[in-house]
Amino acid sequence: PIALELAGVGLSIGGARILDDVNLSVRRGEMLGVIGPNGAGKTTLFNVISGLLRPTEGTVAVSGNDVGRLAVHRRAAAGLGRTFQTSSLFPQLSVLENVRLAAQAKLGGSLSLLRFPRSGDEATGIAAGCIAEVGLEAKAASAAGGLSHGDKRKVEIAMLLAADPAVILLDEPMAGVGSGDVAGLSEVIRRMHRDSGRTVLMVEHHMEVVLGLVDRVAVMHHGSLLAVDTPEAVMANPLVQSAYLGEPV
Numbered sequence: 001p002i003a004l005e006l007a008g009v010g011l012s013i014g015g016a017r018i019l020d021d022v023n024l025s026v027r028r029g030e031m032l033g034v035i036g037p038n039g040a041g042k043t044t045l046f047n048v049i050s051g052l053l054r055p056t057e058g059t060v061a062v063s064g065n066d067v068g069r070l071a072v073h074r075r076a077a078a079g080l081g082r083t084f085q086t087s088s089l090f091p092q093l094s095v096l097e098n099v100r101l102a103a104q105a106k107l108g109g110s111l112s113l114l115r116f117p118r119s120g121d122e123a124t125g126i127a128a129g130c131i132a133e134v135g136l137e138a139k140a141a142s143a144a145g146g147l148s149h150g151d152k153r154k155v156e157i158a159m160l161l162a163a164d165p166a167v168i169l170l171d172e173p174m175a176g177v178g179s180g181d182v183a184g185l186s187e188v189i190r191r192m193h194r195d196s197g198r199t200v201l202m203v204e205h206h207m208e209v210v211l212g213l214v215d216r217v218a219v220m221h222h223g224s225l226l227a228v229d230t231p232e233a234v235m236a237n238p239l240v241q242s243a244y245l246g247e248p249v
């Protein structure tokens with residue numbers, strides 16, 4: 001079954017063509033890498049999928065339902081979750097408190113920052129499970145702001161899992177992560193995807209990470225998809241190679 005389908009998606013802003021005729025089908029349970037030079041439109045594509053931007057043309061469907069005209073908070077209910085290129089944690093709160101807020105939002109509870117999480121309540125239980133899923137049990141009580149970049153990304157992924165999305169968008173999860181933490185974070189992403197039925201789209205410049213994790217790669221260039229194929233086929237594609245001449249992948 002198809003989890004995410006983009007048909008003829010275009011976006012013009014102030015006369016600039018940011019996305020042009022993007023057609024993409026992603027299967028349920030698939031992990032798709034999205035690569036392309038800086039400014040190619042990768043984050044904008046995620047903004048359109050998650051509803052921060054409305055496309056000028058075309059449709060975005062999750063599990064066959066057109067979400068192109070739903071408000072952002074309705075898309076979360078439709079099963080979409082994302083992380084951002086820059087970190088979005090409450091640094092003074094603990095790992096458990098951060099993830100608990102995400103679990104509370106999913107449960108529809110109040111977002112009180114002042115209420116200390118009571119052990120045994122439902123949101124705390126969900127949060128603890130998500131923290132275990134990213135392997136941060138030992139740091140649950142630590143302030144999020146004091147963690148390494150790699151561990152902060154794991155907290156953000158745990159927060160995402162608390163919302164239990166069917167389709168997950170990760171925008172440059174390795175950005176700012178120290179080289180010693182890349183393998184560990186990569187393994188967390190592999191585990192949260194494997195056997196879960198979750199569909200993951202991941203923008204990432206770190207090619208070893210992309211090629212090691214994904215089923216297929218979509219290559220963006222000047223707002224268009226240049227190729228969508230297996231990692232091996234994409235790397236051997238002469239169009240892709242020439243698009244990257246002089247530009248870092």
Ligand code: ADP
Nearest residue numbers: 013016018036037038039040041042043044045
């Ligand atoms: P990437 O994530 O691939 O580096 P972006 O999606 O951030 O690229 O940006 C793609 C292009 O769209 C860039 O040229 C950027 O300047 C432009 N852009 C992105 N958002 C806006 C906006 N809100 N208004 C005008 N131009 C934008």
Ligand code: MG
Nearest residue numbers: 037038039043
């Ligand atoms: Mg960029």
Ligand code: MG
Nearest residue numbers: 042043044085
């Ligand atoms: Mg970007």
